[in-house]
Amino acid sequence: MRGQEARDQAERKAVMATLAQASGGDIARLWNEAGLTSEAELLRGPETGLVTVRGRIGGGGAPFNVGEATVTRATVRLPSGQVGHSYTLGRDRKKAELAAIADALWQDPAQRQTVETVLVAPLRAAQGEAREKRRAETAATKVDFFTMVRGED
């Protein structure tokens, strides 16, 4: 695979990860604030189904099935032809639809920057902040061991 194509795929995947982690409410709010278009043809879904979550024996060994998770997916086509997909944990159909449209818009070179700026960047920033807050709260519960010296010399 050529370098540019690999970078594009990594970026697209990162955008999908950000959208999947965001709440449907936050996506809809940013969407409306920015006046993004939601004009798109639904090719599939939004539909809810199950994904079986796999772990690994001992953490890094052979895979095994842990249990299932609800996942909602959608596929859309923009009037300009781009096809977008979304898969996201939970049962929020509106979120899945908007995420699929965002994926399609992102693939349109004319729209990519807008999607990044008005939608992905604020979500990413909020998620990063939440992650750092959580990390710092956990860090405050870290045990600092110390040794007590007992007796003379």
Next chain:
Amino acid sequence: MYVAVKGGEAAIANAHSLLADRRRGDRSVPALRLDQIVEQLALGVDRVMSEGSLYDRELAALAIVQARGDMIEAIFLVRAYRTTLPRFGYSNPIDTGAMLVERRVSATYKDLPGGQLLGPTFDYTHRLLDPELAAGADVAEPLQRETEAQAMPRVSAILAREGLIEPDGEMPQDHIPGDITREPLEFPMARDVRLQALSRGDEGFLLALGYSTQRGYARNHPFVGEVRIGEVELELDVPELPFAVPLGKVRVTECQMVNQFKGSAKAPPQFTRGYGLVFGQSERKAMAMALCDRALRATELGEDVVAAAQDEEFVISHSDNVQATGFVEHLKLPHYVDFQAELDLVRRMRAEYEARENPDVLEDKKEAAE
């Protein structure tokens, strides 16, 4: 001949509306919202997700409120719901080493990379009821400490360096992970299938079995190598995309139990391992699962099977609380015909017994009757 007896429709319908009323309770008390349950009864929600075997907080919260807080009923509701959904596939295996850790403790190493992070634990609390909570007191924001993000390798990786611990469990190269939601249980089972059954198993049952191993029934000298709780990224391979699609994050609890092992005909002295991995925050369940996983490896490790916790068929066949409650609770459903047949049989046996024990009485009765 089969005689159908009908009736009870009105009684059933009225019982259901009575249930709905009692579930709601006093109407002057505000109704619970699902987000309140998700936020404030989070560990109950986690248990329903884990044993219901379905990761979906809102659904678990709905199940809890619909079941009036009866956890096994809630788990049953979730299990029933999941059968209505199509399946999109199997996720890529989660990487617990890359977890955003919210709690991580090890009982085997004091100083390990990343440190001991207590997180939101009940440990070290005094287990005193809090009257201020009853009064609805405000709760302070937690403290924060700025630190560099630190890698937190699994503790098993540290022990592995010395070669004194067995590696993560491997299966044969061509092994496809079994799925108990697709194929019926078969014994003996592979470890991967057993782990799936244990992960959705009843917490109380696994806890009791794990406890039994500590008390000497299949003693296996466990140490908590590590317990970690936190969120991991979930990814799914789909045909329409050239990369694994990220689905979001799920919170899981992982337990690495490390067990002393004096060796056997099949393996040298070393530390062996039991593994626990469950949805949500539930280290009791993950630890119990790890203890049971290790006990159930008795045959594989050449140990004598002498205790209940080592008996795969016993443990796995009875670990599912939806199955267990179904079979126990079905006893209260009408068994009128079965019982009539049994009643007949017992009457006959009793008459024969009495005839054997007291032939004279019977004779007397006969005579009196004549």
